[in-house]
Amino acid sequence: xxxxxxxxxxxxxxxxxxxxxxxxxxxxxxxxxxxxxxxxxxxxxxxxxxxxxxxxxxxxxxxxxxxxxxxxxxxxxxxxxxxxxxxxxxxxxxxxxxxxxxxxxxxxxxxxxxxxxxxxxxxxxxxxxxxxxxxxxxxxxxxxxxxxxxxxxxxxxxxxxxxxxxxxxxxxxxxxxxxxxxxxxxxxxxxxxxxxxxxxxxxxxxxxxxxxxxxxxxxxxxxxxxxxxxxxxxxxxxxxxxxxxxxxxxxxxxxxxxxxxxxxxxxxxxxxxxxxxxxxxxxxxxxxxxxxxxxxxxxxxxxxxxxxxxxxxxxxxxxxxxxxxxxxxx
Numbered sequence: 001x002x003x004x005x006x007x008x009x010x011x012x013x014x015x016x017x018x019x020x021x022x023x024x025x026x027x028x029x030x031x032x033x034x035x036x037x038x039x040x041x042x043x044x045x046x047x048x049x050x051x052x053x054x055x056x057x058x059x060x061x062x063x064x065x066x067x068x069x070x071x072x073x074x075x076x077x078x079x080x081x082x083x084x085x086x087x088x089x090x091x092x093x094x095x096x097x098x099x100x101x102x103x104x105x106x107x108x109x110x111x112x113x114x115x116x117x118x119x120x121x122x123x124x125x126x127x128x129x130x131x132x133x134x135x136x137x138x139x140x141x142x143x144x145x146x147x148x149x150x151x152x153x154x155x156x157x158x159x160x161x162x163x164x165x166x167x168x169x170x171x172x173x174x175x176x177x178x179x180x181x182x183x184x185x186x187x188x189x190x191x192x193x194x195x196x197x198x199x200x201x202x203x204x205x206x207x208x209x210x211x212x213x214x215x216x217x218x219x220x221x222x223x224x225x226x227x228x229x230x231x232x233x234x235x236x237x238x239x240x241x242x243x244x245x246x247x248x249x250x251x252x253x254x255x256x257x258x259x260x261x262x263x264x265x266x267x268x269x270x271x272x273x274x275x276x277x278x279x280x281x282x283x284x285x286x287x288x289x290x291x292x293x294x295x296x297x298x299x300x301x302x303x304x305x306x307x308x309x310x311x312x313x314x315x316x317x318x319x320x321x322x323x324x325x326x327x328x329x330x
Contacts, residue, residue: 001279001329003304004049009081009285010222012169012193014136016081018279019304020052021045021297022226022290026067027060028102033292035067042071044294046080048301054196054224054288055130056085056141056173057122061094061104062129069130082132083196085141085173086122086154089113114140114149119157123166134166139173139196143183155187169193175227176200177212184215192221196288199227201281203234203259203274203316204252206326209281216283225278226288234259234274255321262315272306273316280327 003019026038033041042053053072055064065084072080088096094109113122127133138158143150161167171194174180180195195216201208202225216223229235237248237256248256263270278284287304291297313328322328 001276002049003301004051006051007285009137009169009224010193011220012137012222014081014168015051016224016286017049017051018286019050019275019301020054020081020083020224020286020288021050022288023053023055023064023068024059025290025292027055027064028104029059029100029290029292030102031292032103037293038067039071040294041291041297042068044297045291046075048297050297050301051079052081052083052224052286052288054083054226056088056139057090057126057129058085058088058098058110058141060101061108061110062090062125063105065126065129069132073131077132081136081168082130083137083139083171084126084130084135085139086119086126086158087112087114087141087143087145087150089118089122090125112145114143114146114154116153116157119154120161123157123161134168136168137171137194138167138169139171139194140183140192141173143172143174144176144179147179147182151183151186155183155192159188171196171224174198174200177208177210181212181215184212184219184221191219194222194224196224196226199230201225201278201284202228202230203270203277203322204230204255206323209323209326213281213283221283222285223281223283224286224288225284228274228278228287228289229271230274234270258319259316259321262312262319262321266309266312266315268308268312269303269306271300272303273308273312275300275304276308276329280329282327 088110094111097109
């Protein structure tokens with residue numbers, strides 16, 4: 001298995017690379033990214049075979065979508081899969097600002113809106129920023145923010161856009177696996193085609209295994225796994241590092257330490273194990289990982305392609321670091 005392998009995205013008819021590029025960082029997540037660097041990052045991903053790109057209106061308040069569209073403008077449209085999201089409109093005085101964006105455009109901000117009309121407006125504005133006439137995968141972003149409107153009006157709008165061909169596949173972008181499982185059960189038929197699941201199926205958190213992933217297998221819903229580094233905790237477990245923990249809980253720190261010791265024994269970089277683990281589950285088609293510079297993309301591809309022996313996974317399970325029911329790579 002390689003990062004540039006192309007595989008079907010469930011029942012959608014789309015082909016995606018095993019590694020997708022998340023584009024929040026290029027919108028200025030935590031620190032500014034110069035426009036030239038953003039373009040070079042997408043170019044590097046393309047040269048390394050990445051063919052799935054995931055953005056959102058809220059990423060830098062439109063900046064990520066604009067940069068993504070510009071960087072992909074010269075690429076053959078049928079050669080890549082573009083994902084974006086609905087649920088937040090970017091407008092003057094938008095009240096739901098987020099401190100995580102380092103240098104957002106002045107005077108604008110997001111406003112939650114899962115209404116039918118709001119979703120149609122969001123899609124129209126995203127197409128304008130991206131410079132495209134269709135979106136391959138459209139996620140309902142954080143549906144738990146207004147679940148009733150999201151599963152009702154937003155999903156109905158996306159289903160209509162899918163029927164019209166403006167959207168190739170309807171998806172969810174979630175941080176909580178139970179929310180996605182509830183959405184799949186309550187949405188009108190035929191339901192979403194995909195789920196982008198962030199931070200809930202990785203080496204430190206397998207809560208997606210409880211309900212969501214079996215349901216996705218049952219229904220033929222493709223899952224894209226994001227947050228596989230657990231917000232960077234696997235890369236740098238020190239308290240106060242960018243993973244967001246001011247103090248890493250002792251039990252979690254002990255698990256990370258045990259995992260890193262096994263990685264040392266088998267000469268496997270922890271992030272190489274992290275990027276490969278989710279793909280063993282039959283529901284998961286690919287992983288989506290962010291980057292803010294070309295070197296980060298190259299590093300991720302190198303980690304993805306690093307061999308991880310089967311005995312490594314045996315040792316991880318023997319140490320009690322993964323549940324017995326969690327599939328591991330062959």
